[in-house]
Amino acid sequence: MPNINMIRINSKLEDLFDGKIDVTDHPDEQALFYSRALAALAIMMECGVDADVASKSVTDGYHDMGIDAIYCDDMQKKLVLVQSKWRSDGVGSISQKESLEFVEGMNRIMSLEFDGANPKIIHKIPEITSAIKNMDYQVLSIYCHTGGQDMPPYAKRPVNTLLANTNDDTNKILDFYEIKISDVFKYLASGQEADNICLDDVLLSNWGKVDEPMKAYYGTISAAALGTWFNSYGNHLFAQNIRFYKGSTEVNQGMKKVLQDEPEKFFYYNNGVKMLCKKVIRKAAYGTNNKMGLFSLEGVSVVNGAQTTGTIGTFFNENPEQTEKATVFLQLIDLGDSGENSALQITKLSNTQNKIDSKEFAALDPQQDRLKNELMFSGIFYLYKSGALIDDLIHQVSIDEAIIAQACYQDEVTYAATAKRNIGALTDDIQKAPYKVLFNARTNAFAMKNSIEIMRALDKYLQTHEGEYQGRSKLVLIHGNRFMLYLVLQNLKSNPDFNIKMIAVTDIAKSVAQISPRIILNVVEAMNQVFPDAYPANIFKNVGRCREIIAAMGSITG
Template sequence: MSKIHVTQVKRVLDELYSQLIETDTNKNEQDQKSIFYTRSLAAYTVKMLSNATNLESVDSVTDGYGDNGIDFIHIDNESKRLIIGQSKWTHEGQKSPELGDILKFIKGFNELINGDYDNFNKKITGLSNEIEGLVSDSQCKLVAVIVYSGVQPISKEIKKELDDLKGDYNDVSELLDYKVVDLKKIYQSIPYVGQGLPINANLFINNYGKIEEPYTGLYGRVDASEIYNLYHEFGEFLFEKNLRKFITDSNINESVQTTLVESPENFWYFNNGITVLCNKLNGAPKGANSKSGTFALEGINIVNGAQTVGNIFRAKERGADISKASVMIKVISLDECEDDIFADEITKSTNSQNRILSKDFITLDNIHKRLYKEIKLFNYKYLYKTGDVHDSNESSFSFEAAAISLACADENIRFAMLAKTSVGKLWDDINKPPYSILFNSKTTGLRVLRSVRISSLVDKELEKIGWLHGKLPQHSNRFMLHMVFCYLPKNKFDDPDFQFNFYEDSISKNFRSFFTSIKQQMDILYPAAHIYHFFRNGSKCTHLKNVVLKTIQNPFHTD
């Protein structure tokens, strides 16, 4: 029966994209149809996975000569996601992609992330600045997508290749996720993505209260199991108007899921809750008491709390007992709103209010008050509080700069890689490593200052040689800084009489040749390495570090 489903999907694609998708007029009619549905399926998938409009989703299509296996690229700067995918259309609705096609996609994916655009068409190369800008952001998440109009599952060989791709990028932190979207998932999405039908559902709300003016609203407590069932049925279509859809991996999500697993009864106390907009809110039925009742919501959109909903779903899928967990909910009816302005204001406001980030908690650690005073003795200002402003008339540096510098100075290369890939994990918990290793009673202001100065110096030297080595200085910056620290007498950084300036001068004179020597070793060990994720791979970087320390004598010694 899959052919019937293909026909219905084709009808939706025709309605959405028949006037927007270009095909090659030099091809015969059958080939033109295949090209149209391949490209429209690519656009539809972007629309399904993001908040893109029809025009934006079409603009994301890159299918054509020189696409190097990449059929669509969507740059989502709001959610910090780079969505890259391959689209395969089959009229019969049966076949899954061939292994060769997936290998081509993976090769193209790696080259794209690595900044190697030699094999790509003009449309893709035209996106290079935007891609590199997002990829260089430590909060960036990569999403690799395989979409096809068949019901057969992908082969074990293809799954292994995709798992290996994910493993390569996620060696240090959860950087990449992949999605396989088959005919069934496409078909299930049609009512909400293709036809724009509203999502209607009933929710049982405990301890509720109502607001009647100026707009009808409802607030209360809902069991986590109700939220799980809602997401299980409708998935990400619940978040059509949300500025950020569920980001599957982040420091915050790990904390949320830990609470759900270890102390679900405390989840209500720790969580900010969910904000829901609906087109119509029907009151609790007869028999409902003043504290609890079932409410019918028509046209549901969760505009704040996507992470909460997604984490509840993921926690239960992983086996957590969420029966004791509940969450605060706020429901706002738009039934009496004359336009979308109010709804847009709610969406923006609930997603832009100041949040207390884990970095803000470091101000509670008295260590930084001490470091501030010690660093001030050397005529530097330590900006460790949120909102501290750099004064152009004085020398200063931030807490983040201090954390990155100390992480790269540590013997454990994993800290340097966290500074590159997930810098927030350096201070995610001020009671645990790596933070407690980097900042403790033995950490002196002079050590911090000297580490930051080395970091700043290496950054300047990398900037000078950048034009000679393409993207290598950019992607290897934390590794190179770590290697510089490996050759310095860090045990003397606390000594005020240590001739620190001599080492700064030596780095300025010898860094370029040091960088070149490391590059030569890398070319020997990993001649086909993709630079971007090489410096995010712990085992490879550790191997290169060990070889460098054995083969390169200290270039920064002073006589």
Template sequence: MGAGENAGTARGQAAEVIRDFLTREYAGLIDLGDMHQRSTFESEQVFASRALAAVSLQLLTGCSPDEAAASITDGRDDQGIDAIGYSSSAPDLWLVQAKWSDKGTAGFGVDGALKLLHGLRQLDNRDFDRFNNRVQRHAARVRDILESPECRVHLVVAVMGEQATKEQARRLIEQAAADFGSEVECHVLALPDFHSAAHQSSLPRSVELAATLPGSWLARDFPHRAVVGLVDAGEVALWYEEHGARLFDRNIRNPLGMTPPNLGIVETLRAAPENFWCFNNGITVLCDSIETEFFSRPVEGAPVRLRLTGATVVNGAQTVASIYYAHDMYPENVVRASVQVRFISLANAPEGFARSVGVATNTQHHTGSRDFVALDEVQGHIRDDFRTSLDKEYVFRRGELVPTPAAGCSVEEAAVALACGHPDASLSALGNASTERLWEATSEGAYTRLFGRQPSALQIWRSVLLLRAVREALHELRPRLNGRSAAIAERGTLLVTHLVFRLRGAEGIDDPDAEWEQLLDEVPGLVRSVLAALIPLVDDLFGRNSFVATTFRETGRCHQLAEAALHTLADVERTPQLVVASPPKPRRRPGSARLLVAHRRILDGTQVLYQPGSVEEAAIGHWLDEDPLRYLATWNNDARQPLRWAADGSLYSINGLIRHIWQRADWREAWSAVQGPRYWVVPGEGSLSDLAEALWESEALQDAEVPQDTGE
């Protein structure tokens, strides 16, 4: 047997191990309701592919098998997206495409890359009606994440092969990431990754760590054995490289990726590694036991290596992962950094102690640029101005109770409103990218440009009112906009507000005698005009395939759009009109009986079996057992009365026959709601509900016009 044959055999064996692992993890969890009409082989292949997508999310996000299985969107009209997942504590969106091969030879080419990118663009354009029901179930969550200024998109390629991506496909994905912005990350998982996961799943979950403390460390034995000291950052990077997400089994969250705070950690490690231990809050590690190995004299503070069993990082997951990422990019810098680590042994600790430590160490508040605003005396002057001149409240310290909209506003709302009202459209882009960027207090920073010369309370309040009016007008319009137009209205809120300011709002904003209420009355009409100009300009300037989310986060694009829109709106005679329409009504799934009869899915005379649920079985099972005919019916292709009950020979509707059975059995505590199609089963094929759902998702049903029905 040649080397190639040996390699092929090894790949096939690895694929078998992985399939067994996927079956153990996901059997009964992966939805295969659309596979009833497929062969056993096809169903097994689809299961493997979907389970591969699920385990990819589990490995990358730390979600449970149930959550991973519920994320599967694979099927007709998935638009290239086999699974959609989320991060638990950040606005991160994970889009997976999986390729399975029994031989371990699957690849990822240009076609797969184009499909995945097409799906991302459809989501970015809010074209949810083009997706299947599985994707549409995620629509609200996806929309919320994409609207977040801190949104990050992760494109995941999961391939049952050793060569995960062809170079051209990789370049396509990387180009898309560049087009969408720095908020896109690409992840490739291949056969070795899944084989390692399958192998690890059969091993003990205990994590063993080594930590070297070169000196000046402290130890105590009461009430729990603990050691505190500085550890080289390079050694911490090795922890994550070896153990990955297993380090955080008891943490409330896994690493969140390169969020702004984590990027700050990486930047500190690059620019000032020697001072990293001063700037960072440190790491807390719980473990089952701590053993010490001294390099010289066994005294406290002397160089020592700790051996930790059953270790887990309960606080500092972001620090650990960021150190790992920084080490990958700037290894020569990271090895010069140290980080403070607390090691606490759980030996003899009371029940619940580990959880208490995890909760306590993760409920400390992060201090960022936003918090330092409270130290700026300008904010106190603005608060006083609000009270004396407007009789309204203005809050600027984090944690203060935000006033009701009529009673005042917060510094966050004020900053966004002032950014929209600034003559430079790029500030609205900063607000879209991340509100954290509005607090940069450098000489050219956004905070300095907004608050450096103290704005009056009247200017701030009127700016806030205008922003609220624009948001309300867009809220009214959005249901009448579809797809890409709706996405532009959602993501372009701040630029639309900026343009309304430029058209009407800047003049007289701090003049007490200005007719400001009249301007607010004009806002709905102005918003329609601005959107009418803006929507086609996005495509004209940046192309139909441009990402909407990126467009309104980039300062250069926002400036270009603003100037072009103002030029268009200046020509009154040629000002475009906004075309709106009622949103298309979602197609309503007809009743199961109507579907099954319309497609003649079940032959007349086919036996149908009543399989009651556990509660029904306990309540009326004894009555059903008295006459086996009470369990049986035959199918009759009549949408109104498709079941002929074997016990009396009469025709009933699907739900009607169950109600009749409950009545005859004298079940007085029976439910008012009936889900009959789930409990009438065609032996060997599935429930009436399953059969109807398969029809609904089939190609034939998409082209057929089936009358809708309100009942079974």
């Protein structure tokens, strides 16, 4: 008898991934499409990305090292490894042989052993290496299958051995969990948008209410309730947040220790959780006073408190009894007809109170993720999330570099002067200029990467040759670096290859070395002519003065 759940899963996977999963190696094997789509779906479920991004994570094929999908989640600081098995009848589990193959693949990835790996894995070596070397990252392994039974103990033994050999009491580097047909069906049936998250029978203690300018409720809630929600919805709870749950960080480990040792005091040590809701309905139960209140929430997203929610969720799995003893302060904001702008403003200002740098709000901009994915096709890892540090100049670029390079790439010198005067102003509001001038749908990933390499080459050139100049001329090299980057870029971005491919770093260095002496000379002469007595540090922060120097130079190109 056909399994109706499998029929529905088949249909949904086709809707999500038709034309997106690469099956060119075996175009006639439908089961292969479903297996690879299942691996991509596991990435969607864990990381909250869309089908297009998840599809590109698939590595299944000959010489895949037992790994069917790899995704580096910068937001959660996790390297996610997936093995998938398609059971067309919806029954069965994982064999010990299949488990051993996955464990061997995990071992090789963590050891950075890629000999014989297929091109899809080779292509991901830069991001894999970066994650493995980064002490903040965790490796998360997922076995996703459409069988109905849990992995039997004998099959899970190799996984448990690897976990024991990798982790210790204080540092959890590697984690593992299993996704079965029931999990897949539930996820696909409930939809993938945050708007679909509805929480019923939310019980608030000692609750209060605010009516203006928009309705909000607040009170305390059992930490176990947060744990249940996180385990049900995972990172989809944080769809409108700047960050997902980051895993085993120092701060999150501290929260776990409080839950373990002093759960009754968790409320006093923690700032609580803030949720945006499309609709908040107060139920009639417990309606006579404010001691207890029962609520129904529609379209839920945690916009402040992702680390609290995720930490409680993971601890709840380990120790539900201790979690029950803790309470958390919870704010529920009913957006009603307030719209997207109100939601974004609440998200921004809530997190600003936690001293988040303004550029971190770029995490809310889908253009940043687009640029990351486009650069990754060329083997370049774009670090645009907070805390990521460059340790491989060949294969990595950062948002800090991109902001400066994009500012100096623009035709108008205003943005280059702003980059020198107050770089934070460039990312102060991701909804409008100057940020939208630098990063928008027309921002070209090749041009951005080439501009960054020109910036690196020019910075190196200026540092190397600084000793050859004296007095005000030397100060130009120090304080006029962004202005000169603007001038160099205006000259070099006319290269016909600038927007269509990544120019070789050696060629960029030669071009920069060739043009820089003339630009330095022209800037120094124009500055001395127009501002003979002004201190160079102040000149290049001022848009008007930069324009006067350009006018005195006569031309910024040639």
